[in-house]
Amino acid sequence: MVARRLLLVGEGNFSFAAALSEVQGPGTSLIATCPQEATALAGDLVFQENLRRLREQGAEVRFGVDCTQLADAFAADGWKFDCIYFNFPHCGRKAGVAKNRELLARFFQRGFLETNSSHPVRTINEKLIAKLSKTFSLQRLKCPAPLLPEKGCDSDIAWSSDSPSASFWIVPQKEKIPHSELLAGETACDMEDFLVSFSRLCLQRDPEWNGKLETQKRIQSPAKFHLRPSLLVYAQDVIQGPYFLPGSLHILSGPVFRKCLISPFMLPAFHETLFIHGFNKKMSDSCLQLFLEHLKCSLQGLLTQRLPDGPELSSSLTFKPQKNKKDYMICVKPHNFGPDEIVGLVIGSVITSVTSHLYKDLDFVFASVNLDLLVMLVWGIPDWRILWTFDERFLDHFIPGKVEPFKTFSLYPPSYVHDVSFWLDEEIGFDEVEFHTVARAVSQDMITSIQLLNRFQHPQTGRVSLCYRLTYQTCDRALSHQQAVMIQNRFRNEIQQSLHVTVR
Template sequence: MVARRLLLVGEGNFSFAAALSENQGPGTSLIATCPQELTDLAGDSVFQENLQRLRDRGAEVRFGVDCTQLAEAFAEDGWKFDRIYFNFPHCGRKAGVAKNRELLARFFQSCADVLAERGEVHVALCRGQGGTPADYPRREWHNSWQVVAMAARGGLILSNVHPFTSGTVPGYKCTGYRSQNKSFHVEGALNHVFTRSLPFEESQPMICRVRLDDHWLSFTVPEALVGKINRGFLETNSNHPVRTINEKLIAGLSKTFLLWRLKCPTPLLPEKGCDNPIAWSFDSPSAPFWIIPQEEKIPHSELLADETIYDMKDFLVSFSRLHLQGEQETQKKIQSPTKFHLRSSLLVYAQDIIQRPSFLPGSLHILSGPVFRKCFISPFMLPAFHETLFIHGFNKEMSDSCLHLFLEHLKCTLHGLLTQKLPDGPELSSSLIFKPQENKKDYVICVKPHNFGPDEIVDLVIGSIITSATSQLYQDLDFVFASVNLDLLVMLVWGISDWRILWTFDERFLDHFVPGKIEPFKIFSLYPPSYVHDISFWLDEERGFDEVEFHTVARAVSQEMITSIQLLNHFQHPQTGRVSLCYRLTYQTYDRALSHQQATVIQNRFRNEIQRCLHVTLR
């Protein structure tokens, strides 16, 4: 049995500690503390009885312990606790919500010093005090203790909340502040369970290296994409849901078609010679991430120590757009580094795959990999996601029947993934349609989510289908290209409402997924607080304003902690003609404890960055 250490702070008559000690198995050590000294409680018979119960169970009792100075109280022991309990904290008498919030904040900050890495902090609050949607009735935010926001100041997130039922703790009797006879009203009380979040750290430069012929090029990863390059979600040893859904999608089509899986090349494309009119159909503007690699003139080991270095697993050969496994590329020497961009869709490779000598008409050729693009900040606009491309060539004489067969099997496979049977509940299915485009030949794959995301979502585009493509190499063949956004598909299948959680480094995310099973995802950060900041500025008349770049700078500076950007006002000065814009930014994150102070720091950094990058003048 794993040994556990429990710490109880702010105990009154120690009845909770005594009851808890009698329900613990062997290997558990319990320390109960209170702010009073032993002499202050000497005349309390209930306390004396509970003190004896604790000592009989081998528990330790400490007096005069300040719950906001736990590191000081346990500095000599160097202990880390698996659970810390604080039931019904209160500053006493008629202390207002502001003082009680500060007590919570200082307590949570103190817990961070003595909490085990996977430890929990349990805080019981009276009905309505917490200020979360779990409270009923729910108080207005400004009138609550804002427990989640206070915990963020200690680097903690709310991972669970459930009713506090004193009846489940035999012998427990709630007492008031400093063991006063007047007890708290525990009816409707909630127990809030907090855990550590990922640390709040500054973004560090990330360098990638690519081999080109017989030498290496290195490039700095765009700040907005740090943490989204070389993650290996689709690798064989990955248990990420993106790989799971991709394998299920491919397996569904393998029942009908002979598959030919291709290895995805490095995501860099040269500036010239790679334009392709076939691309995703987006409702919002987007732009590529441009890269200017530098030829390495110093040994790899001498690169800056504070930069993270990653070698791209697939080499870029002679500026070729496509380097697929098993293909022999013509070696061409280069004169100097050139300008590249990160691919925004795998569809740019479609014609290259058709022209490969090993292309097999009638087979389904499959390419999977990550893609990147600058785009607006929105719940379903992803700057980085994983895409799977299906390419099918068939005889023109059987075009209608072959195309119909492929489309039907693709639709059935996707529908099967989107249909879920809840435990002891009804079957839930999201409606799936292939919506024709203006040319009547191409489609976008649309889903109407069931009980998912904002109500205003009518059609969520998760892919595209191109049937209008031709090839000069195969005059007797017709083709269909189908591209699927795996990340959006994962969100729909598992009920994950925020795409950013797919890219988290928090190990609890992957711990949720069991190989071979698809169950509704349970988020490990409940009711994260959000903070709103406005920003207004004058535009540079000569340079203009790139709104996509504005959103991209926001992504980079905030490390994806800005969830929405809304244009509030567009003003043109009647005398000077200068244009001013005012935007509202909302900050919120699920895997890090974001406090109001941290959001303010990010906002100030963003103000400075847009002046530097976009040449605007703050108002």
Template sequence: MAPRRLLLVGEGNFSFAAALSETLNASTRVTATCLQSPAELARDPVARENLQRLRERGTEVRFGVDCTQLADAFEPHHREFDRIYFNFPHCGRKAGVAKNRELLAKFFQRGFLEAPSCHPIKTINEKLIAELGKAFPLKRLKCSFPLLPERSTSVLTSWNCDSLSAAFWISLCEDNSNSESLTDGTTQDMEDFLVLFSEFSLKDPGRDSREEAHEGIYGQTKVCLRPSLLAHAQTVIQAPDFLPGSLHVLSGPVFQKCPILPFTMPAFHETLFILGFNKNLRDDYFQSLLDHLKGTLDSLLTQTLLEGSKLSRSVEFIFQSNEKDYIIKVKSHNFGSDCAKDLIIGSVTTSATSIIHKDQCFMFVSMNLDLLAMLVWGISDWRMLWTFDHRFLKNFVPGKIEPFKSYSLYPPCYVHDISFWLDEKKEFDELEFHTVARAVSQDTVISIQFLSRFQHPKTQQVSLCYRLTYQTCDKALTQHQVGSMQSQFRKEIQQRLHVIPR
């Protein structure tokens, strides 16, 4: 059996590493890292003693390691570890909760789009950018924006963020005295962000968006994980180095609540193209970008077709009711009749002349890279894009697009039904029902089917029944595991959705 490799990050004074090293056998290899430099730790007598103990045991110690940039600290052939430990993650004693949560988000974020990656999402992103770069001057932006944006902007239109209920909201429970440190801004900044966000989203079916936003301020402060990179568009165009006529490119992960379906995903990678131009040239720039975008997408979607095959995927720009924006749809018949429907892979948004740039208009193109990669390679399950299974990445050569060969052994499915009584005083949120199922099952629920609605003839109480199907894409679940998740799901919906399981 190969020796185990353990990685410790954010070690501080190395107390945990020193204690752990005394309990491990000789076949376990430990690499302990910290953010500080040797000179900084030399002033700490406890750290000096722990480092001496580690060196005596032959433990590898590395300094100046940023836990959010681990790929930069290790060569590709040294990046495989059996366990990674991060004890008490924080940015410092004076750091607020928001900064610490941002640290954790960056730590867990997998670098699909980073330089060493050979992931298909990176390949499709690079090809998309390169092709559009042949028609427009490019300016690539580093996605250093926070996952919890402080402000929103008018380009967050209804079809980019359907409603407040479609965003992952996070409640910050700290008292008001610490509100400034939570957001790196003032309480008024947070209120402005929430009000702006509600103004440019569809109203929640159950409540007024503005009312909910203010409740978040005066009850518990709430922020949301960004549902789109459009949340950062205003910051980009207000930057002093913004260049009209150039295509500004921003790529990164975004998050949204969604029903459990084969081609909808709660987290995916988005690329945002931002083009500013003189308002007198609007028609020329607009049509040019649309033409090049359609040509690029059509080319990408045909690269894995076999010779002599007919095109089964076509790109369409669907004009919206506001008569200035589009959604980008692809008709695909590659995944069977059940999935032969229009899939929305992106959007095109235009803005009117802004106060800051009185003579300019702006165009924003948002692309769902995960969905585009699935269509190009014929990957039928979005979960495969996030798998740790080495067999998946072995299918891909950096920079090339070749047909994907599935390695799945079709692991078994488990079907469980669940029925529950509704609370007469509360509206049932089916999207939240899907979200809870996704979280409890760790994305192993692949289908939720509504079976029936029953109303008791005497009490008039309403009961709903759903069927859940469990299956993974890269390993086999056991019946015991599924039973445990189903039991936990019953408890969670009772607490979070106020229903009574039958």
């Protein structure tokens, strides 16, 4: 009989755990946990009886276990579980919907950057930080929660033309959600201005995408929240926070989210590291150049290292100046890797045009790095989707601290091509990024390519029709033709409802 390992989290009086333990066959290991300490349940007779039943069955019981920190709780014994039970997730009787949603989000969030993680995203992050630590003193800060609320009902934020379709917006139901806890413990008074100043830089599309830019829009969303598109939105809070030290390199690392076109090198969710450095204005030029040189050398060193028993995946890295000649995009041209049409991948940004009312004698530089793209370039991973797989063939490939050539699981994964044509609604218009976002959501990232085949305008009615070609393929398992057809049919129905188009 195959041994099974079961984990129960968030147990109350352990009634479910006790019942489950008595119906499991031999060879099953069961651990039941609860967030309370044993002393808090000592007076509960039902708990005492269930505890006796569990121990009679050889089950293990652990107290004070935070279900959102399971990796830390089981780091010492390295347990891997076949099944994890979390019955009726709830923060407590007085907890509202917002807190329960946050609990679930933190429970399901995968901790690529956690201390015990062997994921390549963490490995590359630690290597980059270690290189910079040879020159700068470091202050590593805890990243806030992934939701960044808007401020007040009268908050009117001007965004760049890319922003309305680049952010994942959320509308809470009925209950008002309190402001997310930021690093400084309070909302920065100039947060709106900060978002405006950086939205154009951190949310712009990659240079090789040549779509038309729409006119600038303004969004008024008193009841809306959005997933952070970059850790840059926390930079001012770091500067104004109690742990800021001039001269030190402050580091934030965490996942960020954005809507984007479907492409092997465009990531809707990825991990970002943000470096924040404040230095004396009198030494501004020398301090800035020192930081830029070391950041460039550190990144270039990671990109040009020779993989053991593998080819040298060298890449040319440049800091491309922006129009203000103060800020930069970090661009990489990969050699012998990826499609030939890739002119340059934007793996980050550097912002030097920053001042602070709190530290008038300091200048600042912010540097943001896309860790997932960096991992793909260093290890030669051709598809971002595989970074998020649960497949042990991928996870077991990586050893903490080491870089070895990545070998794909399937040499010839099946792919299927389907076309879709539809008439546009002239009044509503058409957002191509939203079209790709719907395709990604419906297919659960099983669409690898979307190409515009034809744009037709009816000579009499003037109506416009678009025809797109979709390619279906998975990165970690075989996709059947029937599955691709089912997804295509769902996609046709969804774009009619979400985008208000008429399928032909």
